[in-house]
Amino acid sequence: MTTSGVFFRTSKYFRKKDNIRMLLLLVPGLVVIVMFTFYPIIKMFIMSFFDWKIGYNQVSPFVGIKNYLAVFSDPIAGIALTNTIFYAAVTVPGQMILGLLAALLINGIRKFGVTFRLLYYLPVVTSWVIVSLLFRYIFSNNGLLNYLLTDVFKWIPEYIGWLSTRWLAMTSTTLLGIWKGIGWNMVIFLAALQAVPVEYYEAASIDGAGSIQKFFYITLPNIKGTILFCTVMLTIGAFNTYTPIAVITGGNPAHQTEIVLTWMYYQTFSSLKMGYSAALSFLVAGIVAIIAVILFKVLRHERI
Amino acid sequence: MKKSKILLPILISIFLILVMVLSGCPTPPAEEVTEEVTEKEAEPAEEETAAITEPVTIHFWHNYDAGAGQIDVLDQLISQFEQANPGITINQVYLEWQGLKNNVVAGATTGMLPDVLRGDIGFVPQFQALDVLVEMDTAFSDYADAADAVLEAPNSTAKAGDHYYGIASNTNTKILYYNKDLVTTVPTTLDEMWATAEEVSSEDVIGFCEAWMGGWNLCQYIWSYGGDILAPDYSTATGYINGSVAVTVIQKLADLYAVGAFSGPTIDPGAPPDTDGMGTGKYAMTIDGPWKAKDLSAKYNDLQYGAVQMPAGPAGSIGVLGGEDFMMFKTSDAIHQDAAWKFIKFMTGKDAQVEMAKVGQMPVNKEALADDEVLEAMPLLSIFADALQTCKARPVTPKWGDMEGIINTKATEAVLGQKPVQTAMDEAAAEIDALLQQ
Numbered sequence: 001m002t003t004s005g006v007f008f009r010t011s012k013y014f015r016k017k018d019n020i021r022m023l024l025l026l027v028p029g030l031v032v033i034v035m036f037t038f039y040p041i042i043k044m045f046i047m048s049f050f051d052w053k054i055g056y057n058q059v060s061p062f063v064g065i066k067n068y069l070a071v072f073s074d075p076i077a078g079i080a081l082t083n084t085i086f087y088a089a090v091t092v093p094g095q096m097i098l099g100l101l102a103a104l105l106i107n108g109i110r111k112f113g114v115t116f117r118l119l120y121y122l123p124v125v126t127s128w129v130i131v132s133l134l135f136r137y138i139f140s141n142n143g144l145l146n147y148l149l150t151d152v153f154k155w156i157p158e159y160i161g162w163l164s165t166r167w168l169a170m171t172s173t174t175l176l177g178i179w180k181g182i183g184w185n186m187v188i189f190l191a192a193l194q195a196v197p198v199e200y201y202e203a204a205s206i207d208g209a210g211s212i213q214k215f216f217y218i219t220l221p222n223i224k225g226t227i228l229f230c231t232v233m234l235t236i237g238a239f240n241t242y243t244p245i246a247v248i249t250g251g252n253p254a255h256q257t258e259i260v261l262t263w264m265y266y267q268t269f270s271s272l273k274m275g276y277s278a279a280l281s282f283l284v285a286g287i288v289a290i291i292a293v294i295l296f297k298v299l300r301h302e303r304i
Numbered sequence: 305m306k307k308s309k310i311l312l313p314i315l316i317s318i319f320l321i322l323v324m325v326l327s328g329c330p331t332p333p334a335e336e337v338t339e340e341v342t343e344k345e346a347e348p349a350e351e352e353t354a355a356i357t358e359p360v361t362i363h364f365w366h367n368y369d370a371g372a373g374q375i376d377v378l379d380q381l382i383s384q385f386e387q388a389n390p391g392i393t394i395n396q397v398y399l400e401w402q403g404l405k406n407n408v409v410a411g412a413t414t415g416m417l418p419d420v421l422r423g424d425i426g427f428v429p430q431f432q433a434l435d436v437l438v439e440m441d442t443a444f445s446d447y448a449d450a451a452d453a454v455l456e457a458p459n460s461t462a463k464a465g466d467h468y469y470g471i472a473s474n475t476n477t478k479i480l481y482y483n484k485d486l487v488t489t490v491p492t493t494l495d496e497m498w499a500t501a502e503e504v505s506s507e508d509v510i511g512f513c514e515a516w517m518g519g520w521n522l523c524q525y526i527w528s529y530g531g532d533i534l535a536p537d538y539s540t541a542t543g544y545i546n547g548s549v550a551v552t553v554i555q556k557l558a559d560l561y562a563v564g565a566f567s568g569p570t571i572d573p574g575a576p577p578d579t580d581g582m583g584t585g586k587y588a589m590t591i592d593g594p595w596k597a598k599d600l601s602a603k604y605n606d607l608q609y610g611a612v613q614m615p616a617g618p619a620g621s622i623g624v625l626g627g628e629d630f631m632m633f634k635t636s637d638a639i640h641q642d643a644a645w646k647f648i649k650f651m652t653g654k655d656a657q658v659e660m661a662k663v664g665q666m667p668v669n670k671e672a673l674a675d676d677e678v679l680e681a682m683p684l685l686s687i688f689a690d691a692l693q694t695c696k697a698r699p700v701t702p703k704w705g706d707m708e709g710i711i712n713t714k715a716t717e718a719v720l721g722q723k724p725v726q727t728a729m730d731e732a733a734a735e736i737d738a739l740l741q742q
Contacts, residue, residue: 054412058435076713141574142586158507163574249573254716257573269406271706 044278052274067279076255080263088238091177099185107193121183132247139163139172166256173244192226228299232292239288260284360643361393363418367404372598373663385650392643412436417633419644422473425461425627433702437469438632450649454668462629470629472668476593477623477695479687484608486588497615501565504588511565513587515578517715518708523624525553528617534699541736546729558719583607598664611684613691623695703739710735
């Protein structure tokens with residue numbers, strides 16, 4: 001038990017009235033969470049078992065697990081889920097590796113550290129819509145990339161349809177995801193790196209350890225908690241991706257570049273299938289929860 | 305001292321809760337605000353106040369094109385209407401096509417719907433199925449008079465079942481636009497058009513472009529070749545969307561795509577959008593509505609383009625009827641509905657229709673269509689007028705949006721060569737039949 005813990009447990013200030021005071025201060029936050037988080041979740045869970053109608057005087061019939069079965073039998077939902085997993089599998093490690101690399105480089109320099117931090121962080125604060133439009137221009141058939149490859153460097157005889165087919169379009173979009181996320185990872189990892197005691201590195205140097213050994217045996221184990229945090233947060237973020245696909249491909253051609261959120265949006269507002277979308281969102285939430293639990297098990301943070 | 309320790313958090317909590325709850329409350333209906341303002345402002349001028357029996361604000365959602373100058377004209381028209389109808393204020397809100405639909409979908413649940421909406425003719429059966437639209441032909445005794453003033457065919461799009469749930473705002477269909485530098489011999493038949501598309505295609509040019517592959521884009525070819533999408537009684541799609549005519553049409557498009565003579569931004573997300581592609585000479589031909597002329601003229605002044613009626617198939621040149629209708633919602637009370645109806649009649653009247661024609665909206669008002677100013681403002685009007693004689697409306701069913709989505713997906717798969725055309729369209733027919741049976 002820590003000293004502060006003992007203080008609060010035995011303090012004369014820690015009494016029933018203080019509990020009430022704390023409770024009262026928590027009430028506004030709780031009201032917000034209940035109204036805007038818990039209530040919608042519960043409501044959506046209920047909706048997922050109904051053929052939910054949105055018009056006046058319309059009865060929403062109970063359909064049991066029909067919406068969930070519809071999701072499982074929907075080939076486009078399968079495509080969307082596969083694309084989302086692909087997006088997560090590429091962007092999460094991509095952002096983390098490059099973000100960590102940037103953090104290591106910035107951590108090792110004495111001058112211009114703030115400048116580099118700012119430059120790496122700039123993509124994070126730019127608008128998703130703007131950079132998505134920019135990437136669409138770069139990767140379009142008559143875009144910048146094809147112009148450089150075919151007309152300037154003449155490396156390829158004719159343009160490549162970067163956005164024309166499913167996997168090329170998904171790959172192009174993941175590059176945007178990685179580019180935009182490096183800065184955020186850099187900041188998080190930089191904070192973690194600066195918390196690693198210098199004495200460890202000094203002791204390792206005395207023992208004759210090289211830079212690579214120091215990285216694998218000192219740096220990585222000491223930032224394991226941060227790696228877990230980034231992995232979980234980025235995975236959740238990847239499953240919540242919407243804008244880049246909506247702007248760059250719009251799910252085209254023939255829904256082959258849909259991801260779960262764009263497909264959910266389409267089903268909700270174009271097909272008005274509220275129950276289906278609610279079921280899909282719960283299944284996706286379940287998948288994210290399972291991934292998070294597995295990551296916590298695998299990358300359990302052990303205090304050194 | 306002890307009391308104050310408890311009292312302070314209580315006061316803070318109450319304050320924060322009130323702030324959150326009140327900020328979550330909707331703003332007072334605009335008409336209430338208007339009432340207050342109008343009363344205050346009207347105090348010095350008693351004569352005017354007498355005319356304002358019940359000040360009311362009408363919320364009007366629309367998708368008039370700001371880029372084409374339509375919203376500027378709308379503002380002027382609203383100003384005219386408000387001057388002619390003291391006490392009625394129009395609060396216009398622009399929403400793009402999908403946003404308009406999404407907001408009505410959301411509003412159907414919350415009850416926050418406008419008094420008037422001007423939206424795609426395809427919205428009428430969809431919104432009517434949500435049971436949110438006013439049955440206008442029974443709600444207003446002079447509906448028949450207002451409907452008489454507009455063209456019958458466009459106004460038929462506002463009918464669902466036995467009643468009218470809207471009135472036509474403007475109409476359109478599609479014609480062939482072609483780049484004069486690329487297309488020297490203008491095709492008059494669809495077969496000639498496909499052949500021209502192949503001839504003019506090269507490494508830098510794609511002969512023909514379609515912006516999408518739904519019914520809005522495919523119906524015209526299938527109809528013109530003598531086929532259809534659904535059975536006339538909407539009972540089935542089998543034998544129609546997967547019939548020999550539809551399959552032949554889509555096979556033709558697939559063949560053209562395979563040789564680089566056909567594309568579009570939804571078939572290939574890397575391809576330029578249709579207007580930009582036409583404007584930059586990437587696409588040689590496209591079939592589109594009257595807005596295309598405005599878009600091309602506004603963005604690509606140097607482009608030399610021509611326009612003719614859509615080339616004919618064996619069954620003729622049968623385009624797709626498009627356009628927008630005015631709709632009203634049940635959420636409005638009688639006072640708002642009356643004021644909204646006044647506004648709709650004004651917007652479908654000759655003067656407003658002439659002004660809108662000057663910024664690219666094809667009138668439905670019969671008098672406006674014959675007006676010299678309209679003829680001068682719309683050089684392509686005669687071509688569209690001819691095309692309107694033979695065009696057809698898409699199936700009027702609440703499920704049409706879903707059907708279009710299915711057609712787009714399956715036809716795109718076929719054109720991309722991912723599935724044999726017959727297989728893809730058989731799948732489309734089966735999915736549409738399942739929708740029809742619901």
